[in-house]
Amino acid sequence: MTQRGAAVVACWLLCIGTASWIVARANYVSDLSAFLPAHPTPAQQLLVDQLRDGPASRLILCGIEGGDAALRAKVSIATANRLRASPQFLAVDNGAATTTERDREFLFEHRYALSPRIDAERFSVNGLQQAIAQTIDDLASPAGLLLKSLVPRDPTGETLQIIARFQHGPGPQNTDGAWSSRDGRRALLFAETRAAGSDTDAQQQAMATLSKAFTAARDAAGPAAAALSLNMSGPGVFAVRARSHIQEAAVRLSLASSILIVLLLLVVYRSLPAVALGLLPVASGALAGVAAVALGFGTVHGITLGFGITLIGESVDYSIYFFVQSQGGNAARNSAGAWRRDVWPTVRLGVLTSICGFASLLASGFPGLAQLGAYSISGLIAAALVTRFVLPELVPATLAIRDVAPWGRRAGRALAAIPYPRSLAGVVLVAAVSILAVHRTTLWNRELSALSPVSLAEQRYDAGLRADLGTADVRDLIVVTGPSLEAVLQDAERVAMTLDRLVDDGLIAGFDSPANILPSLATQTRRRESLPVAAELRTRLSLATAESALDAASLTPFVADVEAARHAAPIAATSLRGTSFAAAFDALILHEGTRWSALLPLHGPGAGGAGDIDTARVAAALHSDGIASATILDLKQESDSLYSAYLREAIQLSLAGVAAIVLLLCVALRSITQSLRVLAPLVIAVVCVAAALSLAGQELTILHLVGMLLVVAVGSNYALFFAHVERGHAPLTIAALVIANVATVIGFGLLSFSRVPVLEALGMTVAPGAFLALVFSALLSAPERHA
Amino acid sequence: MIRARILLVVLALGCLRASAAEDDFGALMQLLATRTHARSSFIEQQFLKLLKRPLESRGELTYEAPNRLEKKTIEPRTETLLVDGDVLTIERGHRRQVLSLRDYPALAPFIEGVRATLAGDRAALERLFDVSFTGSLSRWTLMLVPLNADVAKSVARIQIDGTQDDLLRIEILQPDGDRSLMTMRRAAAP
Numbered sequence: 021m022t023q024r025g026a027a028v029v030a031c032w033l034l035c036i037g038t039a040s041w042i043v044a045r046a047n048y049v050s051d052l053s054a055f056l057p058a059h060p061t062p063a064q065q066l067l068v069d070q071l072r073d074g075p076a077s078r079l080i081l082c083g084i085e086g087g088d089a090a091l092r093a094k095v096s097i098a099t100a101n102r103l104r105a106s107p108q109f110l111a112v113d114n115g116a117a118t119t120t121e122r123d124r125e126f127l128f129e130h131r132y133a134l135s136p137r138i139d140a141e142r143f144s145v146n147g148l149q150q151a152i153a154q155t156i157d158d159l160a161s162p163a164g165l166l167l168k169s170l171v172p173r174d175p176t177g178e179t180l181q182i183i184a185r186f187q188h189g190p191g192p193q194n195t196d197g198a199w200s201s202r203d204g205r206r207a208l209l210f211a212e213t214r215a216a217g218s219d220t221d222a223q224q225q226a227m228a229t230l231s232k233a234f235t236a237a238r239d240a241a242g243p244a245a246a247a248l249s250l251n252m253s254g255p256g257v258f259a260v261r262a263r264s265h266i267q268e269a270a271v272r273l274s275l276a277s278s279i280l281i282v283l284l285l286l287v288v289y290r291s292l293p294a295v296a297l298g299l300l301p302v303a304s305g306a307l308a309g310v311a312a313v314a315l316g317f318g319t320v321h322g323i324t325l326g327f328g329i330t331l332i333g334e335s336v337d338y339s340i341y342f343f344v345q346s347q348g349g350n351a352a353r354n355s356a357g358a359w360r361r362d363v364w365p366t367v368r369l370g371v372l373t374s375i376c377g378f379a380s381l382l383a384s385g386f387p388g389l390a391q392l393g394a395y396s397i398s399g400l401i402a403a404a405l406v407t408r409f410v411l412p413e414l415v416p417a418t419l420a421i422r423d424v425a426p427w428g429r430r431a432g433r434a435l436a437a438i439p440y441p442r443s444l445a446g447v448v449l450v451a452a453v454s455i456l457a458v459h460r461t462t463l464w465n466r467e468l469s470a471l472s473p474v475s476l477a478e479q480r481y482d483a484g485l486r487a488d489l490g491t492a493d494v495r496d497l498i499v500v501t502g503p504s505l506e507a508v509l510q511d512a513e514r515v516a517m518t519l520d521r522l523v524d525d526g527l528i529a530g531f532d533s534p535a536n537i538l539p540s541l542a543t544q545t546r547r548r549e550s551l552p553v554a555a556e557l558r559t560r561l562s563l564a565t566a567e568s569a570l571d572a573a574s575l576t577p578f579v580a581d582v583e584a585a586r587h588a589a590p591i592a593a594t595s596l597r598g599t600s601f602a603a604a605f606d607a608l609i610l611h612e613g614t615r616w617s618a619l620l621p622l623h624g625p626g627a628g629g630a631g632d633i634d635t636a637r638v639a640a641a642l643h644s645d646g647i648a649s650a651t652i653l654d655l656k657q658e659s660d661s662l663y664s665a666y667l668r669e670a671i672q673l674s675l676a677g678v679a680a681i682v683l684l685l686c687v688a689l690r691s692i693t694q695s696l697r698v699l700a701p702l703v704i705a706v707v708c709v710a711a712a713l714s715l716a717g718q719e720l721t722i723l724h725l726v727g728m729l730l731v732v733a734v735g736s737n738y739a740l741f742f743a744h745v746e747r748g749h750a751p752l753t754i755a756a757l758v759i760a761n762v763a764t765v766i767g768f769g770l771l772s773f774s775r776v777p778v779l780e781a782l783g784m785t786v787a788p789g790a791f792l793a794l795v796f797s798a799l800l801s802a803p804e805r806h807a
Numbered sequence: 808m809i810r811a812r813i814l815l816v817v818l819a820l821g822c823l824r825a826s827a828a829e830d831d832f833g834a835l836m837q838l839l840a841t842r843t844h845a846r847s848s849f850i851e852q853q854f855l856k857l858l859k860r861p862l863e864s865r866g867e868l869t870y871e872a873p874n875r876l877e878k879k880t881i882e883p884r885t886e887t888l889l890v891d892g893d894v895l896t897i898e899r900g901h902r903r904q905v906l907s908l909r910d911y912p913a914l915a916p917f918i919e920g921v922r923a924t925l926a927g928d929r930a931a932l933e934r935l936f937d938v939s940f941t942g943s944l945s946r947w948t949l950m951l952v953p954l955n956a957d958v959a960k961s962v963a964r965i966q967i968d969g970t971q972d973d974l975l976r977i978e979i980l981q982p983d984g985d986r987s988l989m990t991m992r993r994a995a996a997p
Contacts, residue, residue: 160853160862161886161899168985171857569858 025413032410035402036304039311046314048322049220077217077255078110080230081485084207086247092207093196095248098237099230100198103211106233108226111603114209115199126599127182128174132585133539135178136185138547142176143557143582148564151176156569173577175570185536201488206251208488212603213256220263223256253482261478262776266322269774277767281336284766288759289343289421297414298339301403304410305335309399313391323778324391331396333767333786334374334734335403337760341367341737342407344424344756363753364408366740369688371404373681373740374733380677381726386666389673392726396733424759428751431758441799449704452711463710464667465719475775496633498531498620498642500650505593505609508618509540511649515620518645519638528633529623534608537601544590554583670722674729681732689743698739701796702732709789723778727785734764734786735793742801754798761794832940833929835947838972840927843872847974847991851880855985868991870925876918890918916958917979920951920965925974936965946970 084092084099096114103112132138141147155177158167170179199208211230215222234250241248278299285295309331313320346359374396381393438444456463498515502508512535519531535543552560557579565572596602610617624633639652685695706728713720738761741753768790771783846869853862866880878888886899893908895918908915916935923931932938935958936951951965960982968976977989 156858156862157884159855159858160864160883161880161888161897164853168855168857569860569862571857571859574857 022413028409029413032304032406036307039307042311042314043307046310047319048325049218049319078213078215080211080213080223080226080252080254080257081482082209082211082230082234083201083251083253083481083485084209084234084248085205085251086249087245089200089204089207090196091241091245092248093198093200095234095237095241095245096198096207096209098240099234099250100209102233102237103230106229108214108222108229109211110214110606111212111600112209113211113600113603114207115197123599123601126596126601128170128179130588130591130595131174131178131182132551132582133544133547133588133591134536135181135547137176137178137181138550140550143550143552143560145560145563148176148560149568152564152568152570171570172574173581175575175578199488201484206488208485212606215256217254217256217259220256220259224260224263227252227257227260251481253478253485258478258482263322265774265776266325266779269771269776269779270322270325273770273774273779277333277770280766280770281763284759284763285336285340288340288424291419291421293416293419294343294421297411297419298336298343300411300414301339301406302331302335304406305331305399305403308402309395312398313395316394317387317391321388321391323388323776324395331399331403333764333790334730335400336763336767337734337737338367338371338403338407339411340760340763341756342411343421344759345752360408360412366744367404367407367737369685370737370740371400372684372688373736374400376680376684377677377729377733380673380680381729383676384669384673386669389670389722389726400733424755425751427758428753428755431754432751435754435798438799445701445704445796445799449707452704452707455711455715456707459711459714463714463720465721475777495624496622496635496638496652496654498622498638498650498652500618500620500647502616502618502649503614505611505616506540506542508609508616508649509535509538510542511647512618512620513540513543514645514647515642515650518641518647519620519622522638522641526625527637529625531620531622532604532608533620534605534618537596537605537608538591538593541590548586548588548590551582551586553586554579557582667722667725670725674725677729678732681736694743697743697800698736701739701742701800702735702793704796705735705789705792706731708792709785712788713785718781718784721778721781723781724785727782728789730782730786731789731793734790735797738794738797742797757794761790764790831942831944831947832938834944835940835972836927836929838927838944839925842870842925842927842972845870845925845972845974846994848994849878849989849991851987851989853985853987856983857985867994868989870922873926873928874922876922876925890922916953916955916962917965920962921967921977924949924967944971 082099084096086092087095100112100114103109127134137151142151152175155167155171155175158164158177158180159171167177167180195204195207200206201208211226213223213226215226217223230252231250238245238248282295282299285298286292289295289298310320310325313324341363342359345363378393378396378400381389382397384390384393435441498519500508500511500515502511512533516531516533516535519528519533522528523530539547551557561572561575561579565575593605596605608619608621610619622633622638635652635654642650642652682695682699685698686692689695689698709728709731710720710724713724718724738757741757744753765787768783768787771779772787774780774783846867849866849868851864851866855862863883864880865882866878869877869879874890874892876890880886880888884899886897889896889898890908895908908918919931919935923935929938932951935955936953939950941948941950947969949967949969951967953959953962953964963980963982966976966978966980967974973993974991976991978986980986
């Protein structure tokens with residue numbers, strides 16, 4: 021090794037060391053935020069908050085299945101009791117009576133602060149008379165039995181007023197003391213974690229605690245319970261599963277594709293050292309890619325690691341070109357030198373083409389795509405540099421690999437035997453374009469969930485649990501923002517007045533508000549101050565009940581309670597502890613820095629809160645009431661429009677990338693015809709893949725688009741080589757391309773078996789695309805001999 | 808000797824009577840079970856210690872086999888209580904409340920007691936109550952005392968009087984001495 025060579029290798033080792041250190045210390049995240057905008061609008065911000073840290077993100081929904089209903093309920097109750105003892109959970113609910121009891125106590129104790137009916141008029145002689153007459157009516161009703169014990173302390177029926185505001189439906193079905201699904205096949209339980217949904221480690225721990233509690237409860241329930249199983253769902257659960265799927269994909273598929281590629285290279289080279297050396301650019305590239313992302317973005321998205329596999333497919337090509345086309349770089353150094361002179365410029369142009377393609381992704385407003393761009397660019401540069409500078413230094417003089425020139429000759433002959441190659445390519449292109457034209461309306465998937473790392477089966481199970489629990493995703497909600505909790509609660513109360521009117525108009529069926537659970541201090545004070553002093557109340561009561569069936573003498577407890585309420589401390593968020601209202605309140609209040617938001621989910625006018633809400637009319641009503649701090653948010657539409665913007669941006673960026681590639685080729689090749697010759701096979705390959713996917717019923721997502729960009733990136737090498745094939749090395753070049761192509765197809769082919777939908781999409785686009793790019797490059801480079 | 812013989816006769820008669828009652832109870836349950844539909848008008852009086860005078864209401868009670876019971880009050884104001892399976896629906900004016908019967912252990916025994924009697928479901932009755940039958944098929948009284956201690960907190964006993972498959976009177980006594988009395992008259996077949 022020359023002195024210069026030693027310096028190169030030392031420099032490389034230093035870089036590898038640094039990159040390894042960065043990779044080891046990097047911060048890895050794996051949630052949907054990779055696909056959420058980095059600079060969101062306020063509405064998008066809310067959506068992102070909700071998806072990442074919102075109360076909905078903390079929900080773990082559980083279904084207990086197997087065995088019989090009584091056993092399931094028993095295990096559900098025992099599991100919930102164990103979970104309540106754990107500090108990891110804010111709330112656990114399965115319909116068992118314990119929480120309900122505490123909830124009722126809370127509502128009853130604070131009824132004079134909570135009841136919307138409390139004002140000075142309510143406790144006037146006239147108001148008392150009317151309220152008491154109503155209560156007597158209620159007593160005669162079928163539910164009167166429930167009410168009777170309340171009357172001496174609450175003769176005006178405030179408790180009923182409050183409860184009415186919380187009831188929207190029957191809630192989940194209760195079987196043997198615990199919630200069950202409508203079909204009665206599973207017991208239901210939900211747990212709210214203390215940690216945010218985006219804290220995947222904490223979510224994983226919470227899931228483990230839940231599993232352990234269930235197993236312990238099941239084991240304690242006797243041998244018959246052994247048939248019971250626990251199924252979990254929810255955003256945090258999905259994040260944990262996605263992470264493990266991605267890790268699994270990254271580890272298992274990388275391993276599998278590495279093994280297959282190693283085997284391929286062994287068959288080709290018949291030399292272990294050559295194989296080992298050939299993998300150096302790949303490993304260096306992967307390491308450099310992750311390190312670059314960690315440096316540039318601070319955090320590395322798990323999905324970016326999944327893309328690591330894709331790099332194997334492309335970067336291994338460089339070393340294949342090197343070894344095959346320089347005949348192992350062996351015998352005489354001049355062979356490697358010739359490679360540098362004749363082949364390297366073409367490889368370099370291929371690398372630059374790929375970089376142009378991926379550079380467009382860097383500009384993306386979405387971290388996931390930008391990271392993919394950074395990762396690919398730095399990975400490819402590193403792999404190419406290692407191939408160009410380090411490999412020649414490390415190849416021992418005695419290294420010999422199999423002569424693959426005969427393969428190349430055979431492939432060349434087979435290629436030449438294809439009749440009318442260009443016309444064939446033209447016909448295929450026309451057919452593919454026609455298919456795309458027919459499918460043009462259904463070509464793209466426009467929903468954010470298309471990017472979800474969660475499988476369709478898991479999404480369906482989740483939807484089933486939610487339907488049973490009645491926690492169907494809220495679609496429309498009103499957001500009130502302000503500088504303090506008191507401010508947003510006061511505004512939420514003003515919004516509620518408008519919404520009450522809309523309920524009367526039948527525009528919405530109802531709504532939830534945090535101010536129903538915790539009224540603003542102003543409202544609480546106003547209500548408290550409207551309560552009369554004991555002596556005055558007694559006088560009014562005797563006047564109000566003079567003609568009534570109710571005996572004023574039995575109302576002493578009422579007078580005492582009102583007097584107590586006059587001196588009671590106001591309800592604070594801390595008063596909610598131990599009741600299910602704590603979780604409900606947390607779910608409706610967001611707090612970040614000095615920005616507070618209150619959420620008021622709206623219930624649709626249809627059965628069970630379904631049915632579309634005329635959001636324009638709601639917005640108009642809010643506007644005409646002059647509530648400026650409130651906005652109406654359609655979450656589904658917002659998330660879909662977010663994705664549409666994302667898709668549009670990705671398409672624009674990809675087109676920009678393609679334009680950059682065209683420009684680069686024109687400049688480098690100094691010929692428009694030459695550039696077209698390089699581009700044509702790539703375009704045909706991409707169009708064919710898109711057509712094939714559409715034909716197979718696949719809706720294209722952004723990941724398919726990225727896959728097409730990868731096809732262009734990988735395929736540009738093939739096209740460039742074929743464009744240069746006349747310059748000699750023909751059999752070796754063809755052999756190298758075929759081998760490189762097999763390696764790429766293996767890498768991406770395996771990816772299409774991934775359980776992570778986004779990786780699967782990438783695999784099923786690039787594997788056939790790369791193959792087609794090679795075939796069309798070959799076809800278009802051949803002269804129309806049989807014409 | 809004679810005394811012993813008289814004692815025996817008395818005992819035998821007693822047994823005879825008991826088994827006659829037993830037979831009548833079985834026959835009553837069978838008779839009730841064969842009906843798929845029943846409709847009566849009712850007058851209900853509630854005597855509550857809380858109130859100076861009883862509350863009175865009138866309406867109609869409809870039963871459809873196997874487990875649908877509707878109590879429709881017409882006076883003093885219209886309201887409907889409908890139990891179908893486990894789902895309890897209460898309608899008053901524009902307000903409609905749907906509840907699960909299991910969530911309201913205080914309401915459930917009264918409804919289950921009346922419904923199981925109407926259905927002739929002896930097993931259900933005996934699962935919830937200590938049942939005693941007196942009288943004969945032509946004039947009978949069922950006394951239902953809740954078995955469950957929690958239930959006993961809201962209902963002390965339910966007494967149902969009837970003739971053949973007609974229910975005439977349902978009296979519910981609460982542990983605090985409050986009671987309600989429902990007097991019924993079979994409505995003409997619709």
